[in-house]
Amino acid sequence: MFASIRSRLMLTYTLVIAFVLVIVLVIILAFLARNPLASRQAWQKIRTLMTVLQGVQALDFNTPQAGSKFIERTSQVFGVRVAVFDSTGNLLQDSDANTSASLPEFEILRNRAENNPSAWFRDGTGVIWLYEFRTLPSGFSILLATPRPRTPFIAILGDEFIRPFSWALFTALLLSLILAGWMSRWVAAPLQRLAQGTKSVASGTYTPIPLEGPSEVRQFGQAFNEMVLQVQATQRAQRDFVANVSHELKTPLTSIRGFAQAILDGTADSIEATRQSAEVIYCEADRMNRLVHALLDLASLDSGTIKFKFEQFDLVPLLSDTAKKLSPLAAEAGVEVILDLPETILLSGDQDRLAQVFNNLLDNAIKFTPAGKPVTLAAHQTSDWVIVRVEDNGPGIPREERERIFERFYRLDKSRKSGKHGAGLGLAIAREIVLAHGGKIQVESSPTQGSIFLVRLPL
Numbered sequence: 001m002f003a004s005i006r007s008r009l010m011l012t013y014t015l016v017i018a019f020v021l022v023i024v025l026v027i028i029l030a031f032l033a034r035n036p037l038a039s040r041q042a043w044q045k046i047r048t049l050m051t052v053l054q055g056v057q058a059l060d061f062n063t064p065q066a067g068s069k070f071i072e073r074t075s076q077v078f079g080v081r082v083a084v085f086d087s088t089g090n091l092l093q094d095s096d097a098n099t100s101a102s103l104p105e106f107e108i109l110r111n112r113a114e115n116n117p118s119a120w121f122r123d124g125t126g127v128i129w130l131y132e133f134r135t136l137p138s139g140f141s142i143l144l145a146t147p148r149p150r151t152p153f154i155a156i157l158g159d160e161f162i163r164p165f166s167w168a169l170f171t172a173l174l175l176s177l178i179l180a181g182w183m184s185r186w187v188a189a190p191l192q193r194l195a196q197g198t199k200s201v202a203s204g205t206y207t208p209i210p211l212e213g214p215s216e217v218r219q220f221g222q223a224f225n226e227m228v229l230q231v232q233a234t235q236r237a238q239r240d241f242v243a244n245v246s247h248e249l250k251t252p253l254t255s256i257r258g259f260a261q262a263i264l265d266g267t268a269d270s271i272e273a274t275r276q277s278a279e280v281i282y283c284e285a286d287r288m289n290r291l292v293h294a295l296l297d298l299a300s301l302d303s304g305t306i307k308f309k310f311e312q313f314d315l316v317p318l319l320s321d322t323a324k325k326l327s328p329l330a331a332e333a334g335v336e337v338i339l340d341l342p343e344t345i346l347l348s349g350d351q352d353r354l355a356q357v358f359n360n361l362l363d364n365a366i367k368f369t370p371a372g373k374p375v376t377l378a379a380h381q382t383s384d385w386v387i388v389r390v391e392d393n394g395p396g397i398p399r400e401e402r403e404r405i406f407e408r409f410y411r412l413d414k415s416r417k418s419g420k421h422g423a424g425l426g427l428a429i430a431r432e433i434v435l436a437h438g439g440k441i442q443v444e445s446s447p448t449q450g451s452i453f454l455v456r457l458p459l
């Protein structure tokens, strides 16, 4: 029943308001039960009586009989308690002496009454008495007291109050319910909009959540919108990835199929033609093999299942070996590889994986540099880093493409024809490996001076 935030808010508001109303009601009733108006009237009565008594010249408390008679009569006629003390504070007469309603000490009574028009005391039975206390010129002190008037709850309720109270209660509850309904809707509406927004993602009709309402809801909406954009970007990247992989596989497969067909149906009828067809089939199969290996590498780098064999090693021989391995390719391209390496650089890392990175960078540099121009492979170390530089004299990389070349399947020459270039995965893998070593890879380039790839690895 109270499953929604709105109904819970409504219940909470109603309970709070009802609770406050009950407390106010109890306080008002307690106040009325003390009946302050009747108390004031009682004080007034004994004060007037006291003034009258002070004016009676013939009051004589020295003759106990006359005094007690006077006290009895006054008490009966005016319905008050009368007590008389002598000048030393001894109680001479008390109209209620036969009851258990004992009086406090003379000093207490006198001190309290001094300059206090609303003095009271509590007797031995707990009853509160309102009193007036005066010392006469003759030295006697008179106390006039009356019990504080109290009105029982039932009397208050029965007496005119039930109807107005019920009306007030009913009206307040009705108004508070309307207010609670309005407030709970006000608080819950932005949350409902969020819920609708999240549902729209699931149903595929996502429209950004409007950033309205309280700041927490706005922040949540903004975070949600950003998250959806990221999820959409990831989904797009996945779709692109599948499309790219399919495309990269389709080209060599079409070639393989065509040349195998030529061998089968006799179109490649000479030994030379058959050999050429087989060569193409071999090259395309090899290309597919490299692609699949690159994809497997990326998959294990992404999932973190790849095991890096970190060990301390000298980077200089690793770099010169890479250059040596690629020297046939460089010779074929007519490109000279210049090494600018120090004696030794000790580093911790996975040798095979780092060799893969530098192999890729040097391979690209040689492929993109025209014949007759050099490529430089250099390395140096600072206090915290090793910096490896691969510098070529190729066409360079436009500024806006410099970050994108590290994306998967991204190539500057958009043609996907098989040729000297791969599928555009080499740099993506290189970046993942460098990142896994806590390093950084970046490219600097100018159209006239080729590209410089810089790999920074922590020492």
Ligand code: ADP
Pocket: 360, 364, 365, 368, 392, 394, 395, 396, 397, 405, 410, 411, 412, 413, 421, 422, 423, 424, 425, 426, 427, 428, 451
């Ligand atoms: P591939 O395996 O196809 O060489 P890479 O990931 O190594 O892919 O490189 C991605 C793209 O970056 C290449 O297709 C090329 O367009 C560009 N590129 C890489 N290295 C260089 C370079 N040294 N000079 C110019 N362009 C380069």
